[in-house]
Amino acid sequence: MVKVIPIGGVMATWENWTRQYTGAMLPSFHQLGPLKLPIEELRTGPTLTETxxxxxIFDPIR
Structure with a gap:
């Protein structure tokens, strides 16, 4: 935080953890203050092709 921001902070959560195919544990929901952010269409794998x-991976932003 910096002093120019007039708030003391915002509560954030990471919830609904799931174990992925690779063994990584990842959350499927995040709440940042009043914002509720579901994490959807998350895919993991050893290669991009397998996901x-x-x-x-940059094609969508070109």
Whole structure:
């Protein structure tokens, strides 16, 4: 935090943890103050192809 921001902080959570195919534990829900942010369509795998991604991971932002 910096002093120019007039709040003392915002409570954040990471919830609904799931074990992925790779063994990584990842949350599927995040709450930041009043914002509720579901994490959807999260895919893991040893290669991009195995996650269903084809081409470059940067194609959607080009």
């Amino acid at each position: 269903g991604v084809s081409g470059s």
